[in-house]
Amino acid sequence: xxxxxxxxxxxxxxxxxxxxxxxxxxxxxxxxxxxxxxxxxxxxxxxxxxxxxxxxxxxxxxxxxxxxxxxxxxxxxxxxxxxxxxxxxxxxxxxxxxxxxxxxxxxxxxxxxxxxxxxxxxxxxxxxxxxxxxxxxxxxxxxxxxxxxxxxxxxxxxxxxxxxxxxxxxxxxxxxxxxxxxxxxxxxxxxxxxxxxxxxxxxxxxxxxxxxxxxxxxxxxxxxxxxxxxxxxxxxxxxxxxxxxxxxxxxxxxxxxxxxxxxxxxxxxxxxxxxxxxxxxxxxxxxxxxxxxxxxxxxxxxxxxxxxxxxxxxxxxxxxxxxxxxxxxxxxxxxx
Amino acid sequence: xxxxxxxxxxxxxxxxxxxxxxxxxxxxxxxxxxxxxxxxxxxxxxxxxxxxxxxxxxxxxxxxxxxxxxxxxxxxxxxxxxxxxxxxxxxxxxxxxxxxxxxxxxxxxxxxxxxxxxxxxxxxxxxxxxxxxxxxxxxxxxxxxxxxxxxxxxxxxxxxxxxxxxxxxxxxxxxxxxxxxxxxxxxxxxxxxxxxxxxxxxxxxxxxxxxxxxxxxxxxxxxxxxxxxxxxxxxxxxxxxxxxxxxxxxxxxxxxxxxxxxxxxxxxxxxxxxxxxxxxxxxxxxxxxxxxxxxxxxxxxxxxxxxxxxxxxxxxxxxxxxxxxxxxxxxxxxxxxxxxxxxxxxxxxxxxxxxxxxxxxxxxxxxxxxxxxxxxxxxxxxxxxxxxxxxxxxxxxxxxxxxxxxxxxxxxxxxxxxxxxxxxxxxxxxxxxxxxxxxxxxxxxxxxxxxxxxxxxxxxxxxxxxx
Numbered sequence: 001x002x003x004x005x006x007x008x009x010x011x012x013x014x015x016x017x018x019x020x021x022x023x024x025x026x027x028x029x030x031x032x033x034x035x036x037x038x039x040x041x042x043x044x045x046x047x048x049x050x051x052x053x054x055x056x057x058x059x060x061x062x063x064x065x066x067x068x069x070x071x072x073x074x075x076x077x078x079x080x081x082x083x084x085x086x087x088x089x090x091x092x093x094x095x096x097x098x099x100x101x102x103x104x105x106x107x108x109x110x111x112x113x114x115x116x117x118x119x120x121x122x123x124x125x126x127x128x129x130x131x132x133x134x135x136x137x138x139x140x141x142x143x144x145x146x147x148x149x150x151x152x153x154x155x156x157x158x159x160x161x162x163x164x165x166x167x168x169x170x171x172x173x174x175x176x177x178x179x180x181x182x183x184x185x186x187x188x189x190x191x192x193x194x195x196x197x198x199x200x201x202x203x204x205x206x207x208x209x210x211x212x213x214x215x216x217x218x219x220x221x222x223x224x225x226x227x228x229x230x231x232x233x234x235x236x237x238x239x240x241x242x243x244x245x246x247x248x249x250x251x252x253x254x255x256x257x258x259x260x261x262x263x264x265x266x267x268x269x270x271x272x273x274x275x276x277x278x279x280x281x282x283x284x285x286x287x288x289x290x291x292x293x294x295x296x297x298x299x300x301x302x303x304x305x306x307x308x309x310x311x312x313x314x315x316x317x318x319x320x321x322x323x324x325x326x327x328x329x330x331x332x333x334x335x336x
Numbered sequence: 337x338x339x340x341x342x343x344x345x346x347x348x349x350x351x352x353x354x355x356x357x358x359x360x361x362x363x364x365x366x367x368x369x370x371x372x373x374x375x376x377x378x379x380x381x382x383x384x385x386x387x388x389x390x391x392x393x394x395x396x397x398x399x400x401x402x403x404x405x406x407x408x409x410x411x412x413x414x415x416x417x418x419x420x421x422x423x424x425x426x427x428x429x430x431x432x433x434x435x436x437x438x439x440x441x442x443x444x445x446x447x448x449x450x451x452x453x454x455x456x457x458x459x460x461x462x463x464x465x466x467x468x469x470x471x472x473x474x475x476x477x478x479x480x481x482x483x484x485x486x487x488x489x490x491x492x493x494x495x496x497x498x499x500x501x502x503x504x505x506x507x508x509x510x511x512x513x514x515x516x517x518x519x520x521x522x523x524x525x526x527x528x529x530x531x532x533x534x535x536x537x538x539x540x541x542x543x544x545x546x547x548x549x550x551x552x553x554x555x556x557x558x559x560x561x562x563x564x565x566x567x568x569x570x571x572x573x574x575x576x577x578x579x580x581x582x583x584x585x586x587x588x589x590x591x592x593x594x595x596x597x598x599x600x601x602x603x604x605x606x607x608x609x610x611x612x613x614x615x616x617x618x619x620x621x622x623x624x625x626x627x628x629x630x631x632x633x634x635x636x637x638x639x640x641x642x643x644x645x646x647x648x649x650x651x652x653x654x655x656x657x658x659x660x661x662x663x664x665x666x667x668x669x670x671x672x673x674x675x676x677x678x679x680x681x682x683x684x685x686x687x688x689x690x691x692x693x694x695x696x697x698x699x700x701x702x703x704x705x706x707x708x709x710x711x712x713x714x715x716x717x718x719x720x721x722x723x724x725x726x727x728x729x730x731x732x733x734x735x736x737x738x739x740x741x742x743x744x745x746x747x748x749x750x751x752x753x754x755x756x757x758x759x760x761x762x763x764x765x766x767x768x769x770x771x772x773x774x775x776x777x778x779x780x781x782x783x784x785x786x787x788x789x790x791x792x793x794x795x796x797x798x799x800x801x802x803x
Contacts, residue, residue, distance in 0.1 A: 054449030057404055061441045067411050068434040075426030082415025082422075083733040089416050090744045093409045094751050100405035101755055104398045108762045147423055149733075153740040296427045298503045303431040306438060314442040321446040324457050334453050 007300035011073035012283075012290050014307060018069050020272055022062035024175070024265060029056045031176020033099055033124025034169065035195050036117075044188050045117065050334030051183040053103055054325045058318050060096065072303050076147060076293035077283040084142045085134050086153040092130035099123030125169055132168025136161030136210075139278070140217060141285040160210075160217055167206025171268065173199035174248075178261030181252075183329050189257075196252045196260055204245050207271060211238065214278060220286060221278045234277060241270045339738020342729055345417040348745045350714075352409055354707060355752050359403030361706045364478055364523065365530020366396045367471040369558075370451075374467040378460060388550050389467075391771035392534075395763050397452050400444075402759045406752070417741065421721060421731035428494050428501045428509055432484040440477035444470050478523050486515035488722050489713070490583045496725070513583055517576040518713075524569045525709065528669065529702025531565060534558045536699025537767050539692040550771040552686050555695075559676045559685070566673045570666060574629075580713075581630055584723060585639040587716035590650045591659040592626055596640040601626035609652040614642060650718040658711035665705040672698055 029052040039045045052059075071078040082089060102120035106113055133156060140160060143151035177196030181189050215222030225234055244266045251259030281289045294300065370392050377385035411433060414422045422430075447469040455463050493508030494501045503509060535558050541551035581588045588594075593609040593616055594601060603625035607616040627636040641649050672694055679685045721728040 054453045057401075057448060058442065058445035060404070060408065061437065061445045064408055064411060064441055065434070065437045067415070068430065068437050071411070071414065071422060071426050072430035072434045075422060075430060078415050078426065079419040079423035082412065083417075083419040083735050086416050086733075086736065086740060086744070089412055090747060093412060094747060096408060097405040097751055097755060101401055101759065104401045105758060105762060108394075108398065108765065109758065112758075149419070149735045151735060153735065153737070295430065296502050298506075299427045299431055302503065302506050303434055306435055310438045314438065314446075318442060318446045321449050324450055324454050332456070 006291070007297060007304055008073075008291050008294050010304065011069070011294070011300055014311070015066070015069050015073060016276065018062060019066045020269075022059075022066050023272070024268060025059035025062055026056075027128075027172045027268065028052075028175040028179040028261070028264075029059050030099075030124045030128045031172035031174065031199075032179055033120055033176070034128065034173045035176050035180065035192065036124070037121035038191065038195060039188070046334075047184060047188060047329050047331070048180065049103065049106070049120070051180065051329045053334045055322060056100075056103070058321065060100070073295055073300055074283050074290065074293040075295050076288055079147070080142060080144060080149045080284050080288075081138065083153075084149040084151060085137060085156055088130045088133045088137070088156055092127050092134070095123040095126035095130060097123075099127065124172075128169045128172040129165040132165035132171075133161045135168065135275075136164030138285060139164070139214060139221075139275070141287065144284070144287050160213055163206065163213070164210055167203060167210055170199045170202030170206055171264075171271075174203050175261070175264045175268070177252075178264040182257050182261050185328055193252045193260070197249065200245065200248055200252070203267070207241065211274070218278075218286070224278060237270055237274050237277070241267065241274075244270060339742055341736040341738045341741045342732045344738060344741035344745055345732050345736065346728065348417060348741060348748060349413055351745070351752070352406070352413065352748060354710070355756055356403065356406040356410060357706060357710060358703050358756075359399050359406065360474070360478070361526050361529045361703055362399045362533060363396060363403050364474040364526040365528075365533075366392055366399065367467075367474045368527065369530060369534065370396060371464075371467040371471040372557075374464045378464040384549055384553055387771050388554055391550070391766070393451065394766045397448075398759055398763050398766070400448065402755060404445075406755075409748075416744075417733055417736065418721075418731050419733040419735075421726070424500050424726060424731070425488075425722060428503050429484050429487060432480050432487070432510065436477055436480035436484075440473045440480065443476070444473035447473070475523065478526070479519060482519045482522055483510045483512070483515050486518045487512045489518070489717055490514040491722055491725060501722070501725075514576075514579055517572070517579045521569070521572045521576045521709075524565055524572055525702070525706055528562065528565050528569055529706055531558050531562045532669065532672075532695075532698045532702045533700075535562070535695045536697075539695035539699075540767065541770055542686055543689075543692050543696075544770075546687060548770070548772070554771075555686065556680075559673065559680070562669075562673050563677065566666075566669050570670065573663075573666070577630070580716075581638075584717060586641065586644045586649060587655065587713070588630065589639055589641045589644075590652045590655040590716050591712060592630075592638070593652055593656045594626070594638060594640045595642050597637065597643050598640065599627065599637040600624045600635045601630070601638045603629065604656075607656070609656055611649070611652055614646075648719065650716050655712045655716040658708040658715070662705045662708035662712060665701050665708070668701065669698065669705075 032048060032052050036045060036048050039048055067078075067082075070081075098119035099121075100123075102116040102123065106116035106120065109116065137156035137158070140158065142149050143155065174196060177192045177199055180192035181196065184192065215225060224230060244263055248260055248263035248267065251263050279285055281291075283290045283293045370389050373385045373389035373392070376382070377389060447466040450458060450463065450466040451470055454466065458466070487509055490513040491501075492512040493503065493505035495504050496502070534554055538551040538555035538558070541548045542555070545551075577588065592601070593604050593607050595614050595616070600623070602621040602623045604616070605620045605622065607619040607621075609616050624634045627638060628634055630636065630638050641652065672691075675691060675694070676685060679688055679691055685691075717723055719727050719729065721731045
């Protein structure tokens with residue numbers, strides 16, 4: 001606790017990276033789940049699902065890691081934020097249950113295929129929406145006394161959080177469209193390009209409204225962005241966001257297979273950066289900084305030793321499992 | 337009526353963990369069994385092991401999928417419903433949970449994809465390696481989660497500052513006094529549960545078609561394994577019980593419905609314990625046997641519940657009956673395994689109708705034993721969530737109302753009552769199809785499609801080889 005050297009910045013970086021990995025990875029496979037509902041026939045639905053069947057489980061593991069890293073490194077934030085998001089967390093978890101079991105059940109329980117199809121598609125959309133709602137209520141902040149959340153379990157429900165929920169559904173759909181363009185061919189790819197443009201319009205509208213609204217709900221955030229010299233230093237972020245959006249729009253219309261996905265990743269990076277700028281150095285917005293919410297130095301050190309060794313190993317073998325299933329989805333690999 | 341968020345949160349946690357634990361009870365054992373079959377196939381090249389493995393991989397993937405999604409829910413419960421627990425214990429316990437994710441979940445997830453879908457894409461050794469890694473992942477997962485659970489039962493290596501736990505000695509935290517016993521007892525319990533599932537499936541297949549080579553191999557191999565595992569488990573259970581007597585005497589007193597501290601404690605076979613009057617009714621007991629089991633001496637002294645203040649006693653009836661259910665199932669398992677030695681010696685292991693029927697009956701028993709054992713240890717440590725230090729009542733999230741928790745509980749119940757029966761049904765359907773249709777990939781297409789074989793038809797040859 002009174003160590004000269006602090007692990008807090010390292011853990012903040014690991015946590016930020018872990019959550020960002022989750023958002024990108026499960027983001028694209030939840031997005032694929034959202035777009036799945038628009039596939040017209042069984043063959044293309046099979047192929048779309050198989051494009052993520054071998055990897056979705058690993059992607060979702062980053063959610064567990066993000067949650068547990070938050071608990072381990074910044075337990076006070078975990079103990080305040082998670083109960084405050086009681087119902088969005090509930091909805092997300094149940095939605096993830098239905099979309100997760102749909103992989104196996106849809107294929108092995110053919111009599112109820114339509115039910116599991118809906119579970120997969122609506123589950124994905126609802127999980128994305130719930131995560132967006134969490135983001136929105138997190139930015140708004142929570143009612144806190146001492147070390148506890150003292151608001152109501154329904155505080156999360158505001159027009160602002162519903163808007164961020166909707167924006168994230170479009171955002172994940174864009175990532176999913178990027179993934180499908182990368183992994184499929186012909187008519188599925190064509191549809192993904194069309195859906196991608198639709199999602200891009202939605203996500204831009206969402207980012208625009210959230211960016212204008214955030215300074216209004218929070219004077220601290222307004223001050224962060226619009227005071228001098230911040231405004232000059234930070235102006236590139238929204239400008240780069242606009243530029244990226246234009247590039248994605250063009251890539252969706254051209255014969256590039258990786259372009260839209262890379263563009264969507266860039267768009268998420270910029271939005272993530274924007275949120276980080278708005279909230280730094282708070283981990284419980286406007287109440288507790290990263291340092292105030294940190295666990296003991298011994299706790300952070302004990303976990304860091306293993307994490308610094310294990311995280312690269314995880315990236316290597318997770319990368320390998322992506323490599324094994326590289327290229328366009330094949331009809332003979334996965335569920336049939 | 338006032339809804340109690342504490343009671344409902346406990347009910348919710350019990351509901352979620354009880355369903356969830358059924359999946360690891362199967363997948364921890366199956367992952368090792370599949371790795372064994374893949375290893376035998378890799379080293380002997382005999383196709384029968386390949387077909388057995390492919391068959392169980394299908395069942396494993398369903399159970400594992402449900403285990404993953406119901407498992408993701410668990411850590412979030414710490415936040416949503418037990419935020420005070422999180423705040424108070426995180427410095428000590430959270431790294432153990434995080435290490436579970438880092439060492440186990442990613443390993444399982446990455447290699448499961450290759451195990452399920454990669455047989456055509458990677459060399460044979462890599463596929464075997466993937467099976468080994470998935471099995472290792474399930475064991476590492478058990479290691480960390482049971483280390484955390486054991487610390488809550490027998491805390492060590494900590495100090496308390498401002499009402500919160502801080503670590504002082506990580507080795508003492510991970511290898512706390514009850515951990516080695518709990519870990520061994522639980523993992524062997526999971527292996528035995530899986531073993532009886534495999535034996536029951538083999539019995540089902542043999543009853544349907546006596547010459548089923550795969551079923552014979554499954555049954556023979558697994559009964560050898562159980563020959564080793566079941567007696568070991570009885571020994572481990574005894575050691576675990578003695579460890580509990582040392583560190584959590586109130587729990588053992590509840591398990592035995594023992595109110596008074598006495599030497600030469602009888603073993604209560606049946607009774608109706610009453611917490612309010614601190615007494616038993618309708619008791620059937622064997623003199624001195626309780627002391628013999630617990631102290632390994634006829635006149636050993638065992639602490640009774642009245643030695644503990646009333647507000648530090650666990651409820652008695654639940655641990656008492658759950659413990660008896662677990663031990664009873666253990667004895668049945670030993671009887672079945674012992675019968676298998678006799679039948680094997682007589683050469684009738686695969687064609688005794690009564691034995692096959694008994695095996696079918698025992699199929700789900702391991703799950704009941706796991707639930708009973710879990711109930712014993714978790715109810716028996718009440719009213720504490722960290723034994724002797726943090727009360728369950730002080731661990732619940734302060735912001736929750738009874739209505740909040742009732743809503744979530746109803747949704748969790750409804751969801752699990754869809755997901756788990758559907759999962760069981762899907763697994764039973766795979767069993768009905770049997771291993772002889774398994775062809776390695778997750779394919780349901782017939783071997784001969786449109787008049788052309790989609791791959792060489794070699795089933796007949798293998799059947800002779802595997803008998």
